[in-house]
Amino acid sequence: MPDPRDARETVTDMPGQAAPARDEAIRVEGLRKSFGRLEVLKGVSLTAREGDVVAVIGGSGSGKSTMLRCINFLEHPSAGRIVIGGETVAMKSDGSPADRRQIERIRQSLGMVFQQFNLWTHRTILENLIEVPVHVLGVPRAEAVARAEALLARVGLAEKAQSYPAFLSGGQQQRAAIARALCMAPRAMLFDEPTSALDPELVGEVLAVIRDLAAEGRTMVLVTHEMKFAREVASHVIYLHNGVIEEEGPPDALFGNPQSDRLKQFLKSVG
């Protein structure tokens, strides 16, 4: 597999960027997305460099989940450009990926965590973790199992390796889903409201795992309703409203001193 970074474009001509910056992991440019006549995203851009934690906040229907799902083409952009690790995803005119192998390779480098966990119910937790490494990435089984067991221990689920997902609590399932994404050794993680489907008392254990990942310098884009958490872990926060970026910046500035009335109102309403 060629190193995707070989195809990296120079970014030195971009204004406002210090020259020896960290590599770009994810760049979204002018992203638009319509469902029929409803335009959900109206030209959104973001950049996540290696080690960045970009938190995306906004009300329901603001387009934040759609934006995240466009990054790995679970939704097909109507316009715009997605660049992962310096490699631009080739798109057809309808926004669908032009090269199946390219999009599969790029998806393998992005670990996605869903609101509803989406573990495979017919496989044990361990089997969930090694499925893609063994059957898609060609990792030797013993090696994948060792990696999976280490990851399960890390998220506190070592004793659940042989259990089926349906017998775990929501918080345990989500921790397992995070471990499953990590087991592919992704370049970056995408979190789509990872705690929104959880009972309040189970939110903390999942946030602890994500906080741990942020602390070790993982690149991630995190769509969330947890404002306190976003402020704590994010290096950059984006406030999305009606499909446009209303305001963005470092967490302390955004949460401590919001500029736009909409963001002030939003922060007041979420508490």
Next chain:
Amino acid sequence: MTALAGAAASTLDLLQLAPPGWGGNLLRGLANSVLIAAGAFGLGLGLGTLGAFGKLYGGPVLRDLLAVYTTVVRAVPELVLILILYYAVTDSVNQILLAFGYERIQISGLAAGIAVLGVVQGAYATEVLRGAIQSVPVGQIEAARAMGMPPGLLARRVTLPLMLANALPGLANLWLIATKDTALLAVVGFAELTQQTRQAAGATKAYFTFFMAAGLLYLLLSILSTWGFARLERRARRGLPEVRG
């Protein structure tokens, strides 16, 4: 009393495996029935899988063709289909062979039976499997796509095993129907269980004995099948909590 004992003895004589008993013929008929049913069920499963994926993910032309297939086959009585396909297909194959200067051939009843019943089974299986695939939680398929799983592997490792739990009750029905539809092949003279039974009964005038025996054999087959499918279903539903009312 002696008359009753005599009747029982003669029944056993009639059902003996070696001639002049007819038991061996009945068992050979049963074996043929099972063979045809298994072949037709397998063919139907293959056609049904292709049909279901075609109907769900195929282009408009393919979907229309599959709609015609499932509509026509499910609309026409199976007996009529068997007569049409058996005689018409045999005849047209021979017409083609003659046109190219070959000899006429006799198509084996076994192959024809499997082909005809398989086409019928395929139409029903298409709908059973389509429904089962649609009931697979979409998030689990999305998770596989999001991890870069290629479509073929995704179908084999995620969609098919997940839909099996939903499909097995319907497929078990289809299998039981297949075992009994083999009796329809008696009309084209194929030596399956029903045809063998009719022959034995006609030759000995012991109608009650032979048709009861055949009925018991069909019952035995379906009890075994039900047990087998229950096991398969338990395996397919592993990992899913039991739902009880």
